Amino acid sequence: MRNSIICSVLAIAGCAELDKESPDVTLAETSSEISVGAGPARSTIDNDDGPFDIGVTTSATCFLRGLSGDFYGIPKGPVKPQGLPAVAEVFASGGKWWINVRAGTGSAKAHVQCVNVPYAPAGKEFSWSDNNDAAAGSVPASANRFCFLRKVWASQGLTSFPNSNNPTYITIKKVDPIGTATPVFTLAGSHVNDTGSSGTSGFGGGTATCIDFPATGVWGFATQGPGPNATGNSVVSGPLRDYWPDGPVVPPGNVACGLTSVSSRWANPVPSAFGVDDGVVLLRGGTSWGVTATNGKKAAYTCIR
Secondary structure, three states: OOEEEEOOEOOEOOOOOOOOOOOOOOOOOOOOOOOEOOOOEEEEOOOOOOOEEEEEOOOOEEEEEEEEOOOEOEOOOOOOOOOEOEEEEEEEEOOEEEEEEEOEOOOEEEEEEEEOOOOOOOOOEEEEEOOOHHHOOEEEOOOOEEEEEEEEEEOOOOOOOOOOOOOOEEEEEEEOOOOOOOOEEEEEEEOOOOOOOOOOOOOEEEEEEEEEOOOOEEEEEEEOOOOOOOOOOOEEEEEOEOOOOOOOEOOOOOOEEEEEEEEOOOOOOOOOOOHHHOEEEEEEOOOOEEEEEEOOOEEEEEEEO
16 A cells, blocks of 8 residues: 655755766666666756757656756847746657756756656646646546656746745646546646736746656655745755654665655845755765755655655
8 A cells, every 4th residue: 555654854954965967867677666767967057058868768757856046037028039948857859858958047957857667748748837827737646646847947037026925836736626526637836937027928837747656655745944045055955754853764775756846936136155056956865865955945846666
């Protein structure tokens, strides 16, 4: 029977080193266990890098295990009629998985998790954009289905209005639509725009992908800590545990973790000492899964075994 455990992580520590880029993804060939790859990452502070090849889609599905950087794109206007969003994503094309990052006027970094479940996007992907929940896509919330973010983008700012009490969020949620007994997974969000005064559309959004896997263990987590603080260079880090504060750690073997939500300010008015590593990142260490979050960035994530 599935073991469903909900807990939070709060551990104040020194700044943990975030993951380095990994050139490839290696997956064990097994159908009874969720095996994980090398956990590649890709970052940029400009807009000229091409997509980065990390493996084939026939044996793997990939999604985000971390998001970091200063997400402030270039809005539509006289200089850039089409705009130039800040983007962090992993996507499939030509039978391969690719990491794509674009900085806009800030920076972006995508931290990726791949699992040994063949990619089958039909009926398993959905998107949300432009602060419009009514237009968000959805997929049936069937048994053994797990959904994770694979793309986040912002054309102006992945942040709330300045000094707003309503922070940015992009989150996967499970809902029961009126008139049907079948629940669905969908994306919802708010305040993905920094100014709200330009009159342009294409403010920002996200895309989620789902896998069907008969998990024997499920953990749900959300980062906890101080609110948005662009100048404090604060760090929240620690291992993921079955329960807080001293439960068994979530083991690294045959366990995969991915983002299901991001929130708070992701476009900082002043530079952070963490630079492109300013964000929330899940880390698969030698003895456990862990998380590092900086400057009040918040996220929710799910781990499965």
